[in-house]
Amino acid sequence: MPKGYFVYRSGTYNVFIFLRSFYQDPKNLTPAVKLMEQTKIYPLNSQATAKPMQFPNASGVPANMLPVSDGTAFDQLKLLVDSEGTNLAESDSLGMLAAIGIIKGQPFSPDAHTREILDRAAKTGYKMSRVIGFQETVTGRDFHVYPDRQWLNPIADGTPANPGGPLDLNWTRKNGGYLDLNLRIWFFTDYYSISPGMISQIPGKGAKYMIAFTDSEGAPLVGGGNYHVNLPPNIPAANFWSVTLYEAENASGLANGQPFPSLGSRDKPVQNADGSTDLYLGSKAPQGKQANWLATVPGRGYFAILRLYGPTEPAIDKSWKPGDIEKVK
Numbered sequence: 001m002p003k004g005y006f007v008y009r010s011g012t013y014n015v016f017i018f019l020r021s022f023y024q025d026p027k028n029l030t031p032a033v034k035l036m037e038q039t040k041i042y043p044l045n046s047q048a049t050a051k052p053m054q055f056p057n058a059s060g061v062p063a064n065m066l067p068v069s070d071g072t073a074f075d076q077l078k079l080l081v082d083s084e085g086t087n088l089a090e091s092d093s094l095g096m097l098a099a100i101g102i103i104k105g106q107p108f109s110p111d112a113h114t115r116e117i118l119d120r121a122a123k124t125g126y127k128m129s130r131v132i133g134f135q136e137t138v139t140g141r142d143f144h145v146y147p148d149r150q151w152l153n154p155i156a157d158g159t160p161a162n163p164g165g166p167l168d169l170n171w172t173r174k175n176g177g178y179l180d181l182n183l184r185i186w187f188f189t190d191y192y193s194i195s196p197g198m199i200s201q202i203p204g205k206g207a208k209y210m211i212a213f214t215d216s217e218g219a220p221l222v223g224g225g226n227y228h229v230n231l232p233p234n235i236p237a238a239n240f241w242s243v244t245l246y247e248a249e250n251a252s253g254l255a256n257g258q259p260f261p262s263l264g265s266r267d268k269p270v271q272n273a274d275g276s277t278d279l280y281l282g283s284k285a286p287q288g289k290q291a292n293w294l295a296t297v298p299g300r301g302y303f304a305i306l307r308l309y310g311p312t313e314p315a316i317d318k319s320w321k322p323g324d325i326e327k328v329k
Contacts, residue, residue, distance in 0.1 A: 069126035071119030078108040133189035151210040160201040204238040208311035216324035224298035226282035230323035233275030238310030240265045248301030256295040
């Protein structure tokens with residue numbers, strides 16, 4: 001291995017690379033874009049002949065990045081099985097796929113009746129995942145970050161000495177050695193990926209996430225309602241913080257008519273005299289509160305994620321607590 005490289009050995013042939021470059025000023029994205037454009041991906045033995053990277057500008061371009069939720073999901077599984085080795089999954093899972101005709105190197109040609117069954121199964125399975133994804137307790141574990149708040153995190157019981165709590169990053173229970181299947185479903189129907197940085201307990205490193213499906217009284221968040229959330233002074237984020245809204249139906253970013261369905265420290269919302277920050281969620285901005293307003297869509301449910309990038313000690317020891325999302329009556 002040449003000097004200057006860090007080695008990551010993937011368990012699969014297919015690799016998903018997730019890169020983020022953060023802006024300092026939402027009105028000037030150029031530095032963040034230029035940083036991303038320094039990225040180079042190439043076979044290690046072909047650096048000199050590597051094709052130039054392409055960076056298409058997707059700003060303002062509609063795109064459906066949601067996972068497939070109909071019967072074509074099984075065709076995607078067939079492509080995956082064909083492109084991977086025997087390490088893709090353990091024998092039981094490969095056996096279940098084989099039972100419906102998905103076998104490496106063999107045709108997958110279900111008849112029309114079977115296609116209909118697979119389509120219903122995929123749609124039902126996706127809806128089941130969305131139901132699981134809104135639960136506050138999964139496999140006997142309470143996800144509440146604070147006992148007196150509605151904010152949730154599936155690794156709420158992580159500590160600096162044990163960031164993953166009772167789990168590893170493969171969702172295997174350390175005590176018992178079994179796959180916590182419902183927890184994995186909960187996570188990946190609400191989040192896109194997992195990384196060590198997302199469960200970091202090192203002050204100033206990684207990120208800390210909290211998710212709110214309900215208001216302070218436990219009622220689901222609805223687009224036709226008006227809500228308010230208070231973030232106390234000295235929000236514990238060394239880099240920045242943000243609150244982002246997502247569709248309840250499918251966990252995509254909420255299409256609310258604003259450039260981004262998020263608001264954070266780099267947007268410079270107005271602070272109160274005591275240093276706290278009030279955010280307002282609703283279909284219309286309260287008078288004089290446009291700088292602190294996130295738009296919602298009547299008739300559409302949603303949820304919110306509070307992110308602390310570079311969480312400092314008060315976030316890790318939970319001495320800083322955000323207010324619940326409160327319905328304005």
